[in-house]
Amino acid sequence: MHDLIVFGEDFGGLPSSTQHLVSRLADSRKVVWVNSIGLRQPKLSFGDAKRAAYKLMGKSKAHYQPMAKANDNPNITIVNLKTIPAPASNFACSLAKKWMLSQLLPIIEQQQLQSPILWSSLPTAADLCGELNEAAVVYYCGDDFESLAGVDHHTVRSHEKKLVEKADLIFAASSNIKTKFPAQKTELLPHGVDVELFATPAPRAHDLPNGDRPIAGFYGSLSEWLDYDLVRELTAKMTDWDFVFIGPNEKNQLQLPKTDNLFYLGAKPHHLLPQYSQHWNVSLLPFKHNSQIEACSPLKLMEYLAANRPIVTTDFPALAPYKDHVQVANSAELMEQAIRQVQNDTPNTRPLVGQDSWDKRSEFVDRMLELL
Missing domain, CATH: 3.40.50.2000 (Glycogen Phosphorylase B;)
Structure with a gap:
């Protein structure tokens, strides 16, 4: 049984497809859930400045402590990393990677994860693949990120390309999205419903x-x-x-x-x-x-x-x-x-x-x- 290291949106609020799936998978395994590390760099607005400050301080809208347990499942540990949202340059990527690893590796060791799988629902986690002693990499693509409004499309495209290359298994939420990825390692995983x-x-x-x-x-x-x-x-x-x-x-x-x-x-x-x-x-x-x-x-x-x-x-x-x-x-x-x-x-x-x-x-x- 593989434990999971999940890079997703901020845990809580309106649950995404990732949260629906992982909350159920956590019934039989440990999960370290890393709150959103961002899909775009902040712009000159109050809202973006506030969100960027949260990421730089390791906070999220849902949880204000560096690490917490999900209210409904003690197997899920929620982590807020200090990071640079959607780094674009090589220097920024390298800095963000080292910064996140310095925070995340001790937590993974503390949680004593068994043969963990790195599960990413965000392309911007690509640089961490291969750095967390994971047994495999899963990319769950629930959206066409290149079509999303308000993201850094060039940065996301670059990260997604790296993530697809490193992924052992890709789940795609729709047939349209599935056509973007290598057929031999991509599975269709439509959204479900409670x-x-x-x-x-x-x-x-x-x-x-x-x-x-x-x-x-x-x-x-x-x-x-x-x-x-x-x-x-x-x-x-x-x-x-x-x-x-x-x-x-x-x-x-x-x-x-x-x-x-x-x-x-x-x-x-x-x-x-x-x-x-x-x-x-x-x-x-x-x-x-x-x-x-x-x-x-x-x-x-x-x-x-x-x-x-x-x-x-x-x-x-x-x-x-x-x-x-x-x-x-x-x-x-x-x-x-x-x-x-x-x-x-x-x-x-x-x-x-x-x-x-x-x-x-x-x-x-x-x-x-x-x-x-």
Whole structure:
């Protein structure tokens, strides 16, 4: 049984696919989870300065100590490294590598990891491959990083190339992403869903709008991939509906329209999301059409399907297996028509994702890891 050294996003908050998988793998192994070491260099803004300071001081938004245990699994040790975010020059890369190793190697020794596998979900961990006495290297690619807004694409491309060369096994979250990597060592690993969480009836959230008005809702990061113009048009057209948006705002300023029928409720713990998605009339995916969405496979799509509410969405490739079960609309006019058409529907979409649980995904990963 291999223990794991994981380079992922900051642990906690809205869990990523990496966190869903590793939390389950940790039931039978030790995990040292290294919080995000960055995908871009900071710019001249307060938010970036704050994030850069956190990385330089070894802090994260979720944990303010250098090392901690995950609340729900004592096998997971969370580490915040002091580092240089997304180093670009050879000198910066060398400095960042030495700095991180000086902090990480004593922790790995202290945790007494058994034949650990280095698992990276971030290309910027490439320079640490081969330096941690790991038995093998796994690259889990859940996003097309070259298409992500707000990252240093040149730096990430360079790091990803090195990581792919060093990886013994690559997991790709979508077919589009899989085509980027060597076929002989790449496995398709689509996103899963916590079927039990989203299928179990949940009480109605107290901060959902009250009254007789129907509700269309979205949860997820409020970032570059949302079509804010579409949302603005839609809320202006449908003044008899309420629109609820849930999730962390990743823009410098909130881009959602300030209207009486739109309610921004902020970020919510993942386990509370069914209290919202089970009780609104329609689930929304108002994405922009861009290269990032072309390659993505949104976790929330699977969760929406498990919640058994009608789904209205803009078009993107990952919808293909579910197109007969969602309403696709690429304009405000068509989206309004679709929302009104399905508002009283009671779909039975849960069986579509019944075999796609994170438990089954992690069992597959576990089998693959034991072959390394």
